[in-house]
Amino acid sequence: MTALVIWQFLWPFGLIILVPVVLGAIGGSAWRVFWPLALALVVGVLMQHQVRTNMDAYSSKQILDVGIAIILAVSLTIVNGFTGQFSIGHAGFLAVGGYVAGSITYYGSFALFGSAGATLGTMSGLYGAKEGAAFVTGGEGLFLFALLAGGLIAALLGVVVGLPSLRLRGDYLAIVTLGFGEIVRVLIQQTPQVLMSKDAIAAAKPLSVPLSVGGSLGFGNVPKYTSLFWVYAAVVLTLIFAYRLKQSSTGRAMLSIREDEIAAEAMGVKTTYYKVWGFAIAAFFAGIAGGLYAHTIGISLSPVDAGFQKSFDIIIMVVLGGLGSISGAAIAAAIVTYLPELLRTPDTLMKFAVVGVPMLVIGGALLAMAGKPDQGPGKKRGHDPRAFPRAVIGLGVIITGLSILAFVAKRFGINLSDYRLILFALALIVMMITRPQGLLGVRELWDGALYRPLRDFFSARRAEGGAA
């Protein structure tokens, strides 16, 4: 019995050794495939275990939402940030992936297990899994298959949507993607009602069964497999994929299209090919995110999820984080998803002053200490020792501002969460005017360039000290 339990836990680890070895035998590098899978597994297990043991259901649901938002934002970064094609129909891919995956698990469960209830494995369910259930078995295997299938169908649609980029550029392409998202929404609205029982499925025409996803009523009875494990394993894989893509020759070709399409074409970059690739990859990950979203507890997938308001949510994350920055998109996704929730709890928000005020003081002191920017001949342009203190002050202003807002709201008995969307809209406008490049610009958290202001600050201090 014990041996069986151990085996049930160990076999996926065997799988992540087996898959890279087979791939390595075919001719790739086994290690390249192995460590992301292993990392995804470890991070997933850690998130699942730590969050579930230390937090209540509501907080862990929020952390789960953040994970899905990160996958979405990073996927849109690939098409908006890397290739520079402005897509405003990204939610269409989300919905397609979600509906395909949901339909596969729902009707697949009827076919395989006889009912649509989730047969939970160890890693499923926010609120606890069945005791003794095996890791990735039965229902979870189906779920994994459904996620991949949803992603692939979305990727195929991504190719279809990317093809007009043969003829269209810039805004016109953006409008076509918008039209695509709306068409997906309306078509989903036309789908027949969900078949609720085995008899109904047997009575229906075989071809119409997988398409019966509830129309405008929504598709809420998808078995709920999504857990922190699955979401964060997918987050890790998405981030590693995006990072590698950015470093690869494909990624550099994409970046060159973003910088100047005509110049890239003149240099021999097959622009259409890479643009379509960008759409397909982005759609794949959006489809995966859609699948995870569809199987989340408390979510009823509905046609609105394909609408352009959902697309805008994703665009906002990408732009706030900095177009083309993977880490920026991930951070912004977390902030955008979590901040509205924070506004519900002004007491927590007021405590932000503990961090914000010292930041203001320290930033001010540093600014006073900082030297003048180098402007003399022979020196590198753009060294500004004041950039770092300014960044500290900027962050301090935002954090302190939030806590002052919470204080004022509490003092006058205003319920901030009634105004949270208005505040959010205002923050968006102010952000675009004062810092249009977004949080990180085109840089990444791991780029040395991001820390140059810090280096400039200290090197200027040292130079001054040496002179004096």
Add this chain to the structure above:
Amino acid sequence: MDTLLQTLKDALTIGSLYALIALGYTMVYGILKFINFAHSDIVVLGGWLSLVIATKLLAWLGVDLAAGGVASWWVGPVVLTLAMACCGLIGFTIERLAYKPLRGAPRLNVLITAIGVSLFLQNSGQLQFIFGTSPRKIPSLISDATLFSIGDVQVRLLDLVVVGTAVALMLALEYLVFHTKIGRAMRAVSYDVRTAGLMGIPVDRVISFTFILGSSLAAAGGFLWALNFSVIKQPADTSWVLLGLKAFVAAVVGGIGNVRGAMLGGLAIGLLEGFGSTYVNPALRDVYVFAALILVLLVKPGGILGKAVVEKV
């Protein structure tokens, strides 16, 4: 035959409203080259302001229409003028506060700002002390008694007023754009902002004027929309977003940046939607519109009346 006539009448009414709203999109795009996503919210604002102004005005006059009846003939025009003026002012403010600081910034940033403005207007409109979240009925300002009927199709005074006002406003705009000095300045700025500036055209003032014009046309669109359907939905209702999107599609189909194209596109989209939903499948009315958009863009990217833009290196 009656079905045909009825469809034609409805499609022309809706189409003329699309055209009126599309003008705002097309003028802003022509000059600033960005899709003003907040335009549909100005339409909503126009509709709701008309409702509020009409209610207050009637209360001030001591007229109670609860039992039925129609307001005096001059109330409608007064409400329309006030709503247009308010929305023009709001459009001006939005442009000055949100878009002007971003002159010369990447277009994506301006677009995001427009989305921000749109979210702001939607969500503040939903507040209980502004417009609230429940649909309301606008007082009947124009009689909806049947004037005459062709076959079984009844033509009401209301229909004539809605279509007539829309057409009159479009003719006025046509005159303004093509036969006045400020219109020539608008066309010059839309043709080439830098050169227009060098030639002594006050670019910022022209842009502000364009926003005022577009916003007041949007207000008129909202007013007529409210009159036509008599019930006006809450500010963040999805049907408003869809209305804005369709008007935008109309602008693109007609050739974005082109004033006459927007009018033509509005009518075309209205007819397509009307006939498609009557004769093919009413559930797919939105699909026709967006499919038409994609087809037109693929076949003639500049729209029906637009010129394809040649990209210069």
